[in-house]
Amino acid sequence: MSSKHEVRSPDEKENIRKRFLQVDTSNVADVLDGLGYLNQGLSSTFVPFPADTGKLAGWAYTIRGQMTPYPQGGDAEKMTACAGVSPGEVTVWSGDGEGICYFGELIAIGMKERGCVGALIDGGIRDVRWIAAQAFPLFARYRTPVQSIGRWKVNGWQVPVSVRGAASQWVEVHPGDFILGDEDGVIVIPAALVDQVLDEAEALTKKECVIREKLQQGLSLADALTQYGHV
Structure with a gap:
């Protein structure tokens, strides 16, 4: 297991990110459960x-x-907060705003220019059609035309934040944790567990591929469960 404060090179971080793109959030969630981290999944409202x-x-x-x-x-x-984003990072937006937009097209363009690879917003977005044109992965709780200017103000960045959880009310996200989102939802991998979780999720993914192939070849589900166990 790596240290939470381990310094990785940009190439190492990007290699890890690309490997995570090949595994499912469901497998990551199962691995985290096995390690005793039961509350890393985010709310289905994302x-x-x-x-x-x-x-x-x-x-x-x-x-x-x-x-x-x-x-x-x-x-x-x-603007100052956004200027600090580095390549390979996902911006995680949190706060008490309801009914207003934290994030829109121009911020998406600026983030992408900095090498940002997506956003997770515990709040609202707007300019959905134009953000789609940027091919910028984005998960949020709701969309709204109402801007944040004059209503909602950034008061911190690169600090621990709380976002709405699935099995718990809140999930704490620290700078440097890993964010993974797909069709099943979003999960947070604590920085100290990234290497272990990735290795185990890749192994579980390979096991599932073998099971799918065996099932297609005629192996019954009951026999598959007997042979491979529950996955």
């Missing part, structure tokens, strides 16, 4: 925008905000 946005996989870069009335003209803290 959905892809658009529906065919593609797989979300990257290192967490956290951004936090809150409902705060302020004059029109933009959120300087949001």
Whole structure:
């Protein structure tokens, strides 16, 4: 198991990210369960925008905000936070905003220019059609035309944040954790477990491929369960 604070080269991080793109969130969830991490799945209210946005996989870069009335003209803290994003990272947006947009087309363009590989938003987005044109993977809780300017303001970044969970009310996300999202939903892999979880998820994926092939060749489900166990 690697240290949570292990320093990886950009190439190492990208190799890990590409490997995660080849495994399913369901397998990752099973591996985490086996390690005793039972509450890493995120709420089913997180959905892809658009529906065919593609797989979300990257290192967490956290951004936090809150409902705060302020004059029109933009959120300087949001721009500063976004300027710190690095290649291979997924921006994770959290806060108490409801009914307003944290993230839109222009931020998606700016994120993509910096090498950001997607966004996870515990809140709202807008410009869905135009974000789709950017081929930028994005999972959020809702969409809304209402902007954040004057309503919701960034007050922290690269700090631990809480996002809504599936089996628990909240899941804590730390900078450098790994975010994986697909058709089944989104899961958070703690940084200290990334290598172990990836190795075990890859092994489970290979096992499932063998089982699928055997079933297609005529092996009964009962015999498959006897031979391979539950997966």
